[in-house]
Amino acid sequence: MRVHEEELVHPTQASRVRLRVFERQPEPTVAGMGPDRPGYLVTEERIGSRTVVSTLGFLPTREEALERLRARAGELAQQRYRPASSPPAPA
Numbered sequence: 001m002r003v004h005e006e007e008l009v010h011p012t013q014a015s016r017v018r019l020r021v022f023e024r025q026p027e028p029t030v031a032g033m034g035p036d037r038p039g040y041l042v043t044e045e046r047i048g049s050r051t052v053v054s055t056l057g058f059l060p061t062r063e064e065a066l067e068r069l070r071a072r073a074g075e076l077a078q079q080r081y082r083p084a085s086s087p088p089a090p091a
Contacts, residue, residue, distance in 0.1 A: 015048035040065030
């Protein structure tokens, strides 16, 4: 389940970056195909002519996951990315 999302844009590039935090529960149905403990998955999506998704980490607490997201948003801000002016559409 998605618990947080931020979308960022660059003033001179056409692509967008979406940072997300998802709550994940253990996946007992197929061994090795999901987390073996509850936690929070942090992702970065680069949206342009194609969407590329990167994992920024799987962290045990919501606070740690949000801190990781804020740290990445800070790194992107140093590259001149800014929050998108309109909120992203619900998924």
